[in-house]
Amino acid sequence: MQRKFNRAGKSKVFGDSGYDENLASVYEKLTNMMGKVAEADETATFLERLSSGRTAFELGIGNGRVAVPLSECGVRVEGIDNSDCMLELLAKRTDLIKAWKGDIADFSLEERYDLVYCVHGTFTLLCGRAEQIACLRSAAKALDDEGALVIELRVPDLDGFVSCQKITTTLVDRENTILNAEVHDPLNQNLRSTLLWFSGTSVRRFPQHIRYVYHQELDTMAEYVGLKLVERWGDWGGGAFTDVSKRHISVYRRTTS
Ligand SMILES: C[S@@+](CC[C@H](N)C(=O)[O-])C[C@H]1O[C@@H](n2cnc3c(N)ncnc32)[C@H](O)[C@@H]1O
Structure with a gap:
């Protein structure tokens, strides 16, 4: 986007x-x-x-x-x-x-x-x-x-943002670690995030933007x-x-x- x-x-x-x-x-x-x-x-x-x-x-x-x-x-x-x-x-x-x-x-x-x-x-x-x-x-x-x-x-869920930034652990199991890094734009009620999916030796990024x-x-x-x-x-x-x-x-x- x-x-x-x-x-x-x-x-x-x-x-x-x-x-x-x-x-x-x-x-x-x-x-x-x-x-x-x-x-x-x-x-x-x-x-x-x-x-x-x-x-x-x-x-x-x-x-x-x-x-x-x-x-x-x-x-x-x-x-x-x-x-x-x-x-x-x-x-x-x-x-x-x-x-x-x-x-x-x-x-x-x-x-x-x-x-x-x-x-x-x-x-x-x-x-x-x-x-x-x-x-x-x-x-x-x-x-x-x-x-x-x-x-x-x-x-x-706007709890836990510090300086409009937050990282959340979404899932951890033996094979996967999924983290979500978010940036808050309060004036526009927008959140930009990137889901980071670590699995084995790979890491994949999935950006998202919502209002x-x-x-x-x-x-x-x-x-x-x-x-x-x-x-x-x-x-x-x-x-x-x-x-x-x-x-x-x-x-x-x-x-x-
Ligand atoms: C979160 S997924 C949900 C998919 C499905 N409804 C479900 O519940 O699993 C969002 C879906 O909306 C589509 N989408 C996002 N923005 C759209 C838009 N402006 N117009 C049409 N489709 C859109 C995406 O391509 C994606 O398939």
Whole structure:
């Protein structure tokens, strides 16, 4: 991801999200180690309920971690992603899911869906507030009158930063050491990070850039484009969202048809 700055110091995001061949080649392994593959079936069960078993559209569909089990529940799933490499991974897994290249910050669809969803923090890969609002606006337009938009986001974790920098140990086992080095830009609510994966004699780097949002800002942006919050959970199993939750799953519906 690259940024351009104008005279007012405001930045415009352009380019792709870093899901290149390097990251795509280890995506499954990485998500498995982070426990995200193990929870995919539970995620699909949650989403099936909101799609009423009919149609769903995923923003940033990736390798189909969630889309594949959701389609196995009988839901017709489609989606977009801006990474050719991730779309190739999905195509290798299934030909039941129609997915194409597109930008979640700016898309329009011919069809309307019972469910539009964006999971695993993908929404925050849009690094500007304008892009995030544009995403919500496009998603609202893609919803059927009774449709639901589901967004899964991590609660921003800004503890432990010293001089806007933090290094976290993400995983250590006999074969792997994974560290995450982050730099915080509080004015833009941006976090730039690099995941450093040491394994054997190799080290791989996976840079990422996000704009974090708290749940209340997400609600305000959603309201701005004609969506209202109808449910909020702390996990896919229906656990409550509390002051110690590490993430939230927020469900919105249209306020107008
Ligand atoms: C964290 S991964 C999630 C993938 C999948 N949804 C999952 O849950 O495993 C983020 C995905 O969003 C895609 N992505 C990031 N920014 C995007 C954008 N602006 N437009 C479309 N896809 C994007 C990436 O290529 C990647 O496949």
